[in-house]
Amino acid sequence: MTISEKKENSENRVIMYREALNEAIMEEMKNDDTVFVMGEGVAERGGSYKVTAGLLDEFGKKRVIDTPISEASFTGAGVGAAITGMRPIVEILFIDFTVLIMDQIVNQAAKYKFMTGGKGRVPIVVRTQGGSGNGLAAQHSQSLEAWFYHIPGLKVVMPSTPYDAKGLLKSAIRDDDPVMFIEHKLLYMKKGEVPESEYFIELGRGEIKRKGKDITIISWSNMIPRSLSAAERLAEEGIDVEVIDPRTLVPLDRKLIMDSVKKTRNAVIVQEAVRRGGVASDIASIIQEEAFESLDAPVAIVAGKNTPIPFNLRLEKASIPQEKDIILAVKKTLNFKIG
Amino acid sequence: MSFREFWRDIYKNLYTIRVFEKNCIRLYRQGLIVGYFHPYLGEEAIAVGACAALRSDDYIVSTHRGHGHCIARGGDIRKMLAEVLAKEAGYCYGLGGSMHIADVATGNIGANGIVGGGIPLGIGAGLSISIRGTEQAVVIFFSDGASNNGVFAESLNLAAIWNLPVIFMLENNHYAVSTPIEEASRTEDLYKRAEGYGVFATAIDGNDVKVVYEKTKEALEVCRSGRGPFLVEAKTYRQGGHHVNDPGKYMPREKLDYYMSKDPVQTGRKYLINEGGFSEDEVKRFETEIENEIKEAVEFAKNSPELSEEKYFNEIVI
Numbered sequence: 001m002t003i004s005e006k007k008e009n010s011e012n013r014v015i016m017y018r019e020a021l022n023e024a025i026m027e028e029m030k031n032d033d034t035v036f037v038m039g040e041g042v043a044e045r046g047g048s049y050k051v052t053a054g055l056l057d058e059f060g061k062k063r064v065i066d067t068p069i070s071e072a073s074f075t076g077a078g079v080g081a082a083i084t085g086m087r088p089i090v091e092i093l094f095i096d097f098t099v100l101i102m103d104q105i106v107n108q109a110a111k112y113k114f115m116t117g118g119k120g121r122v123p124i125v126v127r128t129q130g131g132s133g134n135g136l137a138a139q140h141s142q143s144l145e146a147w148f149y150h151i152p153g154l155k156v157v158m159p160s161t162p163y164d165a166k167g168l169l170k171s172a173i174r175d176d177d178p179v180m181f182i183e184h185k186l187l188y189m190k191k192g193e194v195p196e197s198e199y200f201i202e203l204g205r206g207e208i209k210r211k212g213k214d215i216t217i218i219s220w221s222n223m224i225p226r227s228l229s230a231a232e233r234l235a236e237e238g239i240d241v242e243v244i245d246p247r248t249l250v251p252l253d254r255k256l257i258m259d260s261v262k263k264t265r266n267a268v269i270v271q272e273a274v275r276r277g278g279v280a281s282d283i284a285s286i287i288q289e290e291a292f293e294s295l296d297a298p299v300a301i302v303a304g305k306n307t308p309i310p311f312n313l314r315l316e317k318a319s320i321p322q323e324k325d326i327i328l329a330v331k332k333t334l335n336f337k338i339g
Numbered sequence: 340m341s342f343r344e345f346w347r348d349i350y351k352n353l354y355t356i357r358v359f360e361k362n363c364i365r366l367y368r369q370g371l372i373v374g375y376f377h378p379y380l381g382e383e384a385i386a387v388g389a390c391a392a393l394r395s396d397d398y399i400v401s402t403h404r405g406h407g408h409c410i411a412r413g414g415d416i417r418k419m420l421a422e423v424l425a426k427e428a429g430y431c432y433g434l435g436g437s438m439h440i441a442d443v444a445t446g447n448i449g450a451n452g453i454v455g456g457g458i459p460l461g462i463g464a465g466l467s468i469s470i471r472g473t474e475q476a477v478v479i480f481f482s483d484g485a486s487n488n489g490v491f492a493e494s495l496n497l498a499a500i501w502n503l504p505v506i507f508m509l510e511n512n513h514y515a516v517s518t519p520i521e522e523a524s525r526t527e528d529l530y531k532r533a534e535g536y537g538v539f540a541t542a543i544d545g546n547d548v549k550v551v552y553e554k555t556k557e558a559l560e561v562c563r564s565g566r567g568p569f570l571v572e573a574k575t576y577r578q579g580g581h582h583v584n585d586p587g588k589y590m591p592r593e594k595l596d597y598y599m600s601k602d603p604v605q606t607g608r609k610y611l612i613n614e615g616g617f618s619e620d621e622v623k624r625f626e627t628e629i630e631n632e633i634k635e636a637v638e639f640a641k642n643s644p645e646l647s648e649e650k651y652f653n654e655i656v657i
């Protein structure tokens with residue numbers, strides 16, 4: 001149990017990302033009887049990363065459901081339950097396994113509102129986690145947000161802090177559309193301030209994680225802490241970086257991004273996912289379309305290499321953006337000269 | 340092959356798997372192995388019995404709990420150890436690790452990080468055999484958890500309608516991570532699912548290597564004579580948690596004790612003495628030989644280099 005142990009002092013209460021997620025689910029399940037949780041090992045075991053710990057005791061087996069390893073069907077069951085009046089939170093252990101639920105998400109959930117002329121709603125949240133950094137190798141380390149970003153009808157949320165995780169999950173659960181809620185395995189133990197009083201973060205509203213005037217870094221999920229530490233290093237050299245976290249990729253807070261880029265006149269996008277066909281490429285094209293005259297240099301992208309994630313830890317590291325890669329890209333962008 | 344040689348080979352594999360896993364668990368605890376590591380302890384008889392019945396040109400499909408399958412099929416211990424220690428000399432240059440060992444030389448189509456992911460691959464191997472018209476066969480290893488994934492049902496049906504030479508070797512260890520089979524299936528006798536698809540099926544004691552060997556041999560005869568697929572449900576139990584970091588506290592003591600008393604390696608040891616004619620001293624010497632071989636392989640793997648970044652990005656990544 002995580003909630004009851006918290007101190008009274010709500011203002012600077014510090015908790016872990018996974019505890020913040022747990023609180024969001026607890027609160028929403030208390031608030032609304034139609035919210036329920038389903039997935040492998042979510043009940044008795046409390047989830048592989050302890051996000052659903054304590055829920056079974058609080059809400060019982062009817063609303064905290066352990067499933068067999070039947071991802072396609074239990075996700076589809078979530079979609080069907082959502083269509084018929086429930087608000088399921090379905091957990092898929094690794095984003096790598098979401099490829100098994102693609103029909104239910106892409107062809108069923110994402111299309112339902114459209115195909116019913118807007119009358120049918122699918123208020124499902126699929127919680128999953130991605131990313132590398134643990135030596136879990138090629139089938140447990142991918143960053144697949146672009147797959148969902150590509151599909152009209154889905155919302156895509158990728159929180160980078162405990163505060164954002166809680167506020168965004170609460171909004172995702174109340175949202176009437178299917179939401180892919182993508183956590184990062186390296187963030188679960190990260191701590192941050194989370195107020196005790198209830199709050200929500202609107203889907204589609206990004207945040208400036210660090211104010212700066214020379215260049216804008218746009219990134220999300222576990223690339224936010226990395227971009228922030230790169231920004232601190234660059235500050236020592238007199239480069240003032242603004243770091244923007246859209247927090248939700250769909251809907252995307254274009255205004256926040258454009259305002260920042262128009263101010264700094266330079267942009268670097270950092271994503272953990274492989275470069276090819278990634279969200280960064282799309283955001284770069286949007287910036288180039290909407291803020292071309294403001295740019296002093298081409299928009300740079302720092303992304304994962306186009307490779308499956310290797311098991312060997314050193315090579316795994318070499319396959320995804322590191323602080324030094326971000327620093328290099330920032331400097332290169334600022335040194336850009338035409339001709 | 341004489342009885343003596345037969346049981347010698349069987350026991351060699353049983354004991355090698357046991358010692359391999361114990362060594363790897365130690366290396367894991369020392370921080371030398373990272374990621375997920377799922378030991379095959381307690382299930383050795385299934386891989387060893389089944390593979391002993393196979394021909395050298397047959398195929399197997401393995402799982403995330405795959406070291407036993409690889410060893411029983413004649414895999415190279417040095418390459419396996421180098422792989423789990425993330426070294427260049429490993430099966431996959433250290434890029435795959437424990438869950439991604441495949442061995443073309445022994446027809447091991449590979450371990451898999453996706454539960455159930457290998458089952459259709461085994462159907463594909465059966466299909467290629469059937470198109471080529473050879474007398475090869477396939478053993479698909481998978482566990483109770485995977486049997487609840489849709490691919491299992493679809494694959495059973497495909498194997499049935501295409502009459503494929505495929506053995507579904509269901510290692511029912513009664514758990515998918517911490518979820519007991521009673522909670523994931525209304526019947527614990529998973530072999531019964533085959534009947535509805537018109538597939539021959541039987542349940543056996545998966546801890547007795549002789550039983551597994553004989554039943555696999557029988558099933559293979561059915562397969563090779565063109566009478567189609569066979570499902571063998573081998574009942575067994577893990578001798579520990581799901582992976583190295585899982586203490587497995589949820590496993591009831593009595594049941595664990597029961598299966599410990601039916602330890603597959605000890606059972607195999609008795610066969611080696613009673614049917615293979617080995618003396619206790621001979622077995623001990625044999626065991627020391629195996630232990631030394633693995634010790635040597637561990638040293639080799641520990642001391643061998645990792646793949647360089649240059650080589651990785653310039654030669655391997657495409």
Ligand SMILES: Cc1ncc(C[n+]2csc(CCOP(=O)(O)OP(=O)(O)O)c2C)c(N)n1
Pocket residue numbers: 040069071093097100402403404452453454455481482483484485486512514515516581
């Ligand atoms: C498609 C998929 N879902 C979930 C997982 C996570 N997972 C890894 S092993 C495992 C349990 C597998 O149980 P079972 O098939 O019985 O194999 P066992 O571990 O008993 O050998 C689970 C759920 C996975 N790897 N792949």
Ligand SMILES: [Mg+2]
Pocket residue numbers: 482483484510511512513514515516
């Ligand atoms: Mg199992």
